Amino acid sequence: GIRAFCLSRGLGDVYKRQKHLYESLEGFDKTTVIGPDFSTRERTPTVSFVHSEYSPQEVCASLAKHNICAWDGHFYALKAIQQLGLESRGGVTRLGISLYNTKKEIDRAIEVIKSI
Numbered sequence: 001g002i003r004a005f006c007l008s009r010g011l012g013d014v015y016k017r018q019k020h021l022y023e024s025l026e027g028f029d030k031t032t033v034i035g036p037d038f039s040t041r042e043r044t045p046t047v048s049f050v051h052s053e054y055s056p057q058e059v060c061a062s063l064a065k066h067n068i069c070a071w072d073g074h075f076y077a078l079k080a081i082q083q084l085g086l087e088s089r090g091g092v093t094r095l096g097i098s099l100y101n102t103k104k105e106i107d108r109a110i111e112v113i114k115s116i
Contacts, residue, residue, distance in 0.1 A: 024110045048092040056093040
């Protein structure tokens with residue numbers, strides 16, 4: 001079942017992929033990662049970011065052209081988005097990672113975001 005699948009994939013691998021995505025986006029000139037880093041494993045498997053030239057909706061549309069699913073908006077954290085001054089530009093772009101995402105898929109998402 002699902003428990004066996006989770007154990008076979010290894011939750012540690014998911015953590016490594018999340019951290020890799022976070023650190024890659026953090027290193028790009030045109031992206032700013034929003035939220036805490038992955039210095040602790042007590043973190044949700046999502047990475048939120050903003051692009052300096054494109055709105056979150058435009059970033060999601062670009063990713064969708066490459067069959068990469070991402071979301072845009074405030075994700076029920078409207079007050080936080082307002083405090084960060086991001087509401088007028090549409091919030092943030094968010095990518096989620098799960099057990100079934102491979103390193104190759106994460107690397108492809110990173111390359112597409114880098115090219116935007």
